[in-house]
Each structure stands twice: as structure tokens, then as C-alpha cells.
Amino acid sequence: MTDLTALTQRHAQVWSNGPFEEVADTIADVHVALVEALRPQPGDRWLDLATGAGSVAELAAAAGATVTGIDLSPRLVEVARARARAGGYDIEYEVGDCQNLVGVADGAFDVASSCVGIIFAPDHGATARELARVTRPGGRIGVAAWTKEGGVGRMFEMMAPFSPPPPEGAGSPFGWGDEEHVTALLGDAFELRFERKVSTYHAQSGRACWELFASSYGPTKTLAESLDPERREALAEAWSTFFDTEYKAPGGIAHDREYLLVIGTRR
Numbered sequence: 001m002t003d004l005t006a007l008t009q010r011h012a013q014v015w016s017n018g019p020f021e022e023v024a025d026t027i028a029d030v031h032v033a034l035v036e037a038l039r040p041q042p043g044d045r046w047l048d049l050a051t052g053a054g055s056v057a058e059l060a061a062a063a064g065a066t067v068t069g070i071d072l073s074p075r076l077v078e079v080a081r082a083r084a085r086a087g088g089y090d091i092e093y094e095v096g097d098c099q100n101l102v103g104v105a106d107g108a109f110d111v112a113s114s115c116v117g118i119i120f121a122p123d124h125g126a127t128a129r130e131l132a133r134v135t136r137p138g139g140r141i142g143v144a145a146w147t148k149e150g151g152v153g154r155m156f157e158m159m160a161p162f163s164p165p166p167p168e169g170a171g172s173p174f175g176w177g178d179e180e181h182v183t184a185l186l187g188d189a190f191e192l193r194f195e196r197k198v199s200t201y202h203a204q205s206g207r208a209c210w211e212l213f214a215s216s217y218g219p220t221k222t223l224a225e226s227l228d229p230e231r232r233e234a235l236a237e238a239w240s241t242f243f244d245t246e247y248k249a250p251g252g253i254a255h256d257r258e259y260l261l262v263i264g265t266r267r
Contacts, residue, residue, distance in 0.1 A: 003170070004123050007167050015120075034142050035059040040059075046110065047113070049070055050070075050072065050114050051076075054093065057091050061089045061091050072096070081093050098131075099121050118176070119143070136266060138265065139265070140265055143261075144261055145173075147259060148172070158238060178260075196259070197259055202253070203243075203253050204252040209253060
């Protein structure tokens with residue numbers, strides 16, 4: 001087993017650890033921006049990769065697309081299926097890996113999307129090749145990706161002293177937020193355009209933000225649970241100080257999270 005294969009398997013556990021759907025609600029505006037940029041049409045065959053709780057898939061289905069959602073986390077796939085049943089959406093959900101879309105035919109989709117999801121897959125090249133393979137000529141892709149210099153990149157930088165180093169060869173999720181890197185990955189297969197946007201998360205305090213993420217956001221929750229009580233509290237304090245100092249706003253905190261919106265047309 002390669003280091004990246006083992007890391008991918010660990011990611012499936014990390015993203016199943018906790019109710020990520022509660023954090024996904026804080027990026028509802030990013031979901032909307034991504035779907036609107038892809039101009040859904042009735043009858044579009046739409047693939048949403050790293051679909052999470054299904055927020056993007058639901059928006060696409062509501063616009064008339066025929067949607068398949070794939071995610072590495074079995075728990076999130078079950079959450080997405082339950083949401084679809086409750087909301088009356090006809091969406092097919094499957095457990096799968098965006099780096100190796102087993103069973104998905106070449107050119108099977110008119111649209112492929114991912115909202116801050118595929119960016120966490122460690123093999124960027126494999127992910128990009130799969131995006132190109134499954135999108136038909138003239139089809140569209142859309143990826144929303146956090147930037148390294150934005151609020152989420154800075155949040156991960158703050159957590160880094162408490163985290164083990166990633167395996168050698170693993171791509172940083174924030175690479176997808178860099179236009180040059182994305183062009184190298186996708187530019188041969190897609191005509192690309194980029195737009196930088198900001199999603200702002202509001203909370204009462206840094207501690208309130210910590211309580212949400214430490215209980216519901218897989219990477220933060222998993223990291224916190226791996227630490228002894230003293231180190232866990234040190235991380236909580238570092239987190240609270242970071243947000244209360246860097247993102248203080250009237251009535252609490254306002255975490256400005258810059259992201260790169262990548263839209264492509266298959267050559």
C-alpha cells in the first residue's frame with residue numbers, strides 16, 4: 001500500500017468523524033455560487049464529487065439536472081441519501097474516490113463539480129485526469145477551492161504545529177486555490193476561467209467557533225481527539241486566540257474565507 005493510498009483511506013475515516021453537515025451549512029453561499037456559475041440546464045448529466053452532505057447535488061437537481069453524487073465517506077453518503085429522501089430529490093449517491101472513479105464511463109457527464117471537496121484528495125494529478133476523463137467534450141467543470149492566503153488556509157496554518165506532517169508526495173489542498181497550479185493540472189483538457197470570491201463565517205467568539213469545528217469538522221475533530229488533554233486545550237486556546245484576534249468584528253468574529261472559483265469547458 002502506498003503512502004497516498006493509506007492517506008486516502010484515512011481521509012474516509014476523517015470525513016466520517018462527526019456531523020460535517022453542520023459545518024457545510026456555513027458555506028451555503030459557496031454552494032450557490034458554484035452551481036450558478038455552471039449554469040445548470042434541465043437534463044444535464046451532473047456529477048458532484050466529494051459531495052459531502054449533498055448540498056451542491058441538491059441545488060443541481062432542483063434546477064433539473066440528473067445528478068450523481070460521490071463521496072469517500074460512507075457516513076456522509078448516508079446523510080446525503082437521507083436528505084434527498086426528506087427533500088424529495090431524485091439523486092443517486094455512491095461511495096467512491098475522485099482519484100479513481102471506478103465504474104464511471106469516459107465522457108459520461110455534461111457537468112462535474114466539487115465544492116471544497118476534491119481539493120483534499122492527496123493525488124492532484126489523478127483527480128485532474130479523472131475530471132477530464134468523465135467530462136464529455138464541450139462539458140463543464142466547476143471547482144471551489146480555498147486559497148492558502150485566505151481564512152481557511154490561515155486556519156490550517158494555525159493548526160499545523162499540533163498536526164503530524166503529511167506523507168511525502170501528498171498535494172496540499174490549497175494548491176487547488178492557486179491559478180497556476182490548477183492551470184498545470186487542467187489547462188490541457190479544459191478552457192479555464194477563474195474568479196476569487198469570499199465567504200464570511202460569523203460566530204459569537206473564537207471559542208464558539210472552536211466548539212463547532214472540534215465537534216463537527218472532520219480534520220479538526222480528528223486532530224483534537226488525537227491529542228492528550230493538555231495539548232488539546234492548548235489547541236483550543238490557540239484557536240480561540242487566533243479567531244478573537246485576527247477576525248474580531250462587532251458582535252463576535254467574522255472569518256473571511258477566500259476561495260478560487262474554477263470554471264472549465266472540456267476541449
